[in-house]
Amino acid sequence: MSATPNWRDPVHVLAFGFGSGAAPKAPGTFGTLMACLLYIPLAQLSLEYYVAVILVSALLGIYLCGKTSQDMGVHDHGGIVWDEFVGMWITMLMAPAGWLWLAIGFVLFRFFDIIKPWPIRWLDKHVHGGLGIMLDDIVAGFMALICLQLLAAWLL
Numbered sequence: 751m752s753a754t755p756n757w758r759d760p761v762h763v764l765a766f767g768f769g770s771g772a773a774p775k776a777p778g779t780f781g782t783l784m785a786c787l788l789y790i791p792l793a794q795l796s797l798e799y800y801v802a803v804i805l806v807s808a809l810l811g812i813y814l815c816g817k818t819s820q821d822m823g824v825h826d827h828g829g830i831v832w833d834e835f836v837g838m839w840i841t842m843l844m845a846p847a848g849w850l851w852l853a854i855g856f857v858l859f860r861f862f863d864i865i866k867p868w869p870i871r872w873l874d875k876h877v878h879g880g881l882g883i884m885l886d887d888i889v890a891g892f893m894a895l896i897c898l899q900l901l902a903a904w905l906l
Contacts, residue, residue: 753822755829764810764832765818771831779860781831785838786856792839793847800843808836808884816880826874826883833887837863840891846902854901858894863887 755762755772763769770784771777792803811832819825841859845851866874866886870893874886 753824753827755818755822759821761814762818762821765814765830767831767835771829777829777831778834778863781834782838782856782860782863784831785835786852788835789839789842789852793842793845797844800839804836804839804843807832807839808888811836811884812880814880815883819880819883825878830883833884834859834863836884837887837891837894840888841894841898843895845898846906851898851902855894855898858897859891862890862893866890867893 755766757763757769766772767781767784770780773780792800795803814832815826815830818830819827838856838859841855842852845855862870863886870886870889873882873889876882877885
């Protein structure tokens with residue numbers, strides 16, 4: 751077991767967000783920025799395909815995050831950012847088009863992911879393994895999604 755990822759293992763590469771999670775400071779923020787870059791082509795998908803990508807990514811993430819965490823011997827290592835990818839993509843579900851909305855979604859998701867209001871903090875402390883790593887960010891993504899949609903409905 752090692753506290754550093756094995757960059758030759760594709761599971762670790764994905765869990766670390768193609769290297770974005772290896773940032774020395776604020777790896778979750780850098781992982782979310784990478785998720786934003788990947789969101790740009792995803793936003794072109796139909797709603798059905800976009801939701802399918804989220805579902806597959808979330809299920810895959812349970813394995814990726816759990817295996818990487820186990821291999822490294824550290825539960826929810828800060829560099830594991832696949833959960834941020836999924837949370838950010840959930841935030842942007844049916845979001846209005848444009849850079850402004852992507853930036854607002856980014857800020858909302860990071861807010862909920864960092865502050866961890868109930869039930870996010872409870873899930874973070876009580877659900878372990880790959881599911882635990884993923885679940886708090888999935889819930890943060892849904893909370894940010896609701897706020898983004900309410901803001902869009904109010905402003906547009």
